[in-house]
Amino acid sequence: MKKISVAEPSIGKKEIEYVTRAVKSGWVSSRGEFIEEFETAFAAFCGVKRAVSTSNGTCALHLVLLALGIGPGDEVIVPTLSFVATANAVTYTGAKPAFADVDAACWCITAEEIEKRITPRTKAIMVVHLYGHPADMAAIGKVARKHKLLLIEDAAEAHGAVCRGKVVGGLSDAAVFSFYGNKILTTGEGGMVTTNSRKLADKIHFLKNHGMDPRRRYWHPEVGYNYRMTNLHAALGVAQLERVDEFLAQKRKIIGWYRNALDEKLVQLQVEMPWAVSAWWMVSVLVKGCAGEERRNAIIAALAKRGIETRPLFYPMHFFPMYSRSAPKGGLPVSEKLYKMGINLPSGVKLRKNDVAYVAECLHSILAYH
Ligand SMILES: Cc1ncc(COP(=O)(O)O)c(C=O)c1O
Structure with missing residues (x-):
């Protein structure tokens, strides 16, 4: 595999x-x-x-x-x-x-x-x-x-x-x-x-x-x-x-491949703002309609079964025991929503176009079931 x-x-x-x-x-x-x-x-x-x-x-x-x-x-x-x-x-x-x-x-x-x-x-x-x-x-x-x-x-x-x-x-x-x-x-x-x-x-x-x-x-x-x-x-x-120019150029190619391959009805990429040029360290998506960490984790596990390593988005840090008292009343709703829906996709500079096509194809077929 x-x-x-x-x-x-x-x-x-x-x-x-x-x-x-x-x-x-x-x-x-x-x-x-x-x-x-x-x-x-x-x-x-x-x-x-x-x-x-x-x-x-x-x-x-x-x-x-x-x-x-x-x-x-x-x-x-x-x-x-x-x-x-x-x-x-x-x-x-x-x-x-x-x-x-x-x-x-x-x-x-x-x-x-x-x-x-x-x-x-x-x-x-x-x-x-x-x-x-x-x-x-x-x-x-x-x-x-x-x-x-x-x-x-x-x-x-x-x-x-x-x-x-x-x-x-x-x-x-x-x-x-x-x-x-x-x-x-x-x-x-x-x-x-x-x-x-x-x-x-x-x-x-x-x-x-x-x-x-x-x-x-x-x-x-x-x-x-x-x-x-x-x-x-x-x-x-x-x-x-x-080699930094080579790496950054490769990163831009990779995000371009993902943009073409991913179905925007199913996932939403981190948005590159008009005033920004992202270095695209991690190409990350939100799974649309994903309301809980469990579903996100099930998607990550299903991708792993197909040989694709991914990561969940970071937990909001005010969730950690040592920082839980530092959160404002009412929490921090945007971060709390994003982490549950977010996945970092393979993003390394050695990725090829057919790898990205494979990741997108697997993600789409998994989302049809989860
Ligand atoms: C946002 C951020 N800050 C700080 C660090 C810490 O860097 P290091 O792992 O080199 O200690 C990392 C990652 O590793 C990071 O992603």
């Missing part, structure tokens, strides 16, 4: 060559030629002054929040529909995530929903460019300026996404990317902070390196962390970044 995975990475000759070079150089930890090369190239890709590599996207979020001075007593507004790391990073600092709802079409947090959640304790807004689709940074930026709030992009899933003509990563005080194995670019595990503030980048670099004074070895004026990326991971990252 054909096996189609949800997001298989593409590791080519270049990746193997660069990682081999890094291993052979002896620089296998967090120093070596590839670290700086990756950071410089990634900053250029996002059009920002600085990029700081980290061990993963979650610790990159943690570092950004710490470096911006967020801590106990503060609230950070986040969309409830995201991967749990978005809220957990806020919690690590002692601050509280305040959950906001998302837009029903593009599934990202909106300026209107953010305004509803602002309190005297609000210190920052952390948007998420969900499944590769950018949040509307122009509208959200206005809210941040009006209320004097810090603005952070969780761009873990959105390398190369474009909002109103500007690539994500430089549209806020600082942005964070993930290079986990299923992401648009991978280093195995890895993360990056991008920012136009040299001061903030220096602070993040200091914190990720055990809080060591850069001019005085083994002098640690603050509690820091070991959140560094290794040269081996950076070598993989440099090779992947050299």
Whole structure:
């Protein structure tokens, strides 16, 4: 039986060559030629002054929040529909995530929903460019300026996404990317902070390196962390970044194939807004008329029987025990509806047109029964 995975990475000759070079150089930890090369190239890709590599996207979020001075007593507004790391990073600092709802079409947090959640304790807004689709940074930026709030992009899933003509990563005080194995670019595990503030980048670099004074070895004026990326991971990252245009072009081909193959009477794709260019990390659909998680799960299981790996949409984070008291009265209805109906379809760059046709055909025939 054909096996189609949800997001298989593409590791080519270049990746193997660069990682081999890094291993052979002896620089296998967090120093070596590839670290700086990756950071410089990634900053250029996002059009920002600085990029700081980290061990993963979650610790990159943690570092950004710490470096911006967020801590106990503060609230950070986040969309409830995201991967749990978005809220957990806020919690690590002692601050509280305040959950906001998302837009029903593009599934990202909106300026209107953010305004509803602002309190005297609000210190920052952390948007998420969900499944590769950018949040509307122009509208959200206005809210941040009006209320004097810090603005952070969780761009873990959105390398190369474009909002109103500007690539994500430089549209806020600082942005964070993930290079986990299923992401648009991978280093195995890895993360990056991008920012136009040299001061903030220096602070993040200091914190990720055990809080060591850069001019005085083994002098640690603050509690820091070991959140560094290794040269081996950076070598993989440099090779992947050299192929980013190829990956993003392939992603656009894949969404085009799905648009042609899927029956809109049965499923609704995540909507790409007129002002946005999604990076299409995950091609995701809502199953029309799907009122419960059980039916969605049955569809996922039926696809798995046909060799097709999929994922459910994220649970709204205010459903989790540790965050259930942070939900506003009346809940967050859009996110609560979306997660029950949503499925991430196979989206990896190695997909071919006939794979997409097979997924669509199986999905349609399963929906005729479920
Ligand atoms: C929206 C979002 N934020 C943060 C993360 C955390 O990144 P990492 O897995 O690299 O720690 C992920 C995914 O993995 C994510 O999807």
